[in-house]
Amino acid sequence: MHRNRNRNRSRSRSRKAAPGALGPRSAATALLVAAAVLAGCERGLSNGPEASPSGPSGCPEAHARAEAAVASAERTDIPWNGPTTGPRAVSRKTIVYVAQTMTNPGVAGAADGVQEAARVIGWRVRVIDGGGTPAGTQAAMSQAVALKPSGIVIGGFDAGATSQQAARAHAAHIPLIGWHAVAAPGPSRRPELFTNVTTEVGDVAAVSAQWVIARSNGRAGVVLFTDASIPFARKKSDLIRKELATCRGVRLLAYENIPIPDASTRTPQEISSLLSRFSRRWTYSVAINDLYFADAAPAFRAAGREGSGPPYNIGAGDGDPSAFERIDNRQYQAATVPEPLSLQGWQIVDEFNRAFSGRPASGYVAPIHVTTADNSHGATTWDPSGYQEGYRRIWGR
Structure with a gap:
């Protein structure tokens, strides 16, 4: 959708303050400001100001790494790199x-x-x-x-x-x-x-978080959805949190543990609550499975949110046909990291x-892949x- 917008945005470095001695009152003021800045940069659950993709990147080095990783994962011309030798078919199994x-x-x-x-x-x-x-x-x-x-x-x-x-x-x-x-x-x-x-769960987690960092220009308020009852999913969401934390301009607003079997009943209620709590500060979402966004769509729609976002939502698995349809139609999901x-x-x-x-x-x-409306080409699965x-x-x- 707007992925190229952030790539084309020029990067600028923060200007250095002019050198000079500070008086006692100025020094005290500077210390208070520094403390406030440090508090605002703490990662984890946050009630900080609304994140914005405007202006310089919130984390230039992490942002550059994220853009490179996402560009590689968005490629669709990956040749088969699986096994070429093995036993002949065994019969009657x-x-x-x-x-x-x-x-x-x-x-x-x-x-x-x-x-x-x-x-x-x-x-x-x-x-x-x-x-x-x-x-x-x-x-x-x-x-x-x-x-x-x-x-x-x-x-x-x-x-x-x-x-x-x-x-x-x-x-x-x-x-x-x-x-x-x-x-x-x-x-x-x-x-x-x-x-x-x-x-590789680490690769899937990393690239989903990097997509947020790259697309938001390193400035985002994120909600993370997981099912902590499944070790695989819990590890994935922990790794997503770790990668998001590499960018000081990205705030994790909430970590929502919703078991997948309960997603259809619990997710709409949680979405309504999150919208009430965070409003426009909530600009991005990452979920360990695309199905959370299928269940979230009615609540977003009822709240008057546009299907094209914000929040811009990425699923860190599994890439089912309905996720591809939401992405292509820009209906409350912008990307997925699909399993083949x-x-x-x-x-x-x-x-x-x-x-x-x-x-x-x-x-x-199998290598990881990121699907967006720009590279799905109308497909409903990631099928290398x-x-x-x-x-x-x-x-x-």
Whole structure:
């Protein structure tokens, strides 16, 4: 939308005060002013003045780094850089995908990718919905283990929360693969996973915060939405806070912990409360999942806020079709850092094929991407090119 506006804005350095001696009263005044400035620059929850993108950058060095990082992540011409070798397809396998909740578009999108890839490789897939509660995911995992499948996907929930069911799966020699099940990609020992498929959470968190810094010219009042019940999401939001704090002109106004299963009921109420508290000081939002902005839209609309912002909203995952539609239509979301959900579903199938063949995990981690109205080109998902052909070649399909 207005991304280039900030890039074209000239940067200027603060002028130095003229040298000279200060009298006692002037010195005392200067100390008070300095204290006020320092207090205003404290990061965290803030009731400071409304942030503005006008004038010089609020953090020239951090702003320059952010602009470079965002420009790189906005590229769409990234060639396939995944595995090129691996075992041929193993036949007659059955996979159970245990979903945290299929109302989470990221979880559902990855499940769709698994099902699509399974059709190509010749396997069967069953999806069991955990309903978004700890009891539900535990029951779903128990059901999955009882089915004695070839492999089980832990789809979007804390793998440690189903440790008893996981132990039964390991005793039955059923490999477990996570999708956003732990905070880092790759194999995990505690909990024991053959591998965990996700982008690097640190990269996703950093670029979402950098987008705010770059677009706001280092001057923003930010609200951060998270689900602290999911370790992956909690780590992501902590890293977002850390990156935002690199810019002294960015204030974190509020940190909202709303569990994803409760988002549809709680988010509209929280948005109304935040608008009442912060009004025009709230200029940007970051959420660990795009769905918060789907639930926020009615409250923004009822408050008379324009769909094109402010606040300008970026989702640090997962990049579902509705997020792309909001971005393209400028309806209460300006950007997303989407997971390549279909690609990750195909990767899950490939990782299982390696497990069944006695091979190690591939070690592949998909690169991050930032989608805006300027580079979406009407797409409704982030679907990089080349991965389907790459995996078909490996599997001999």
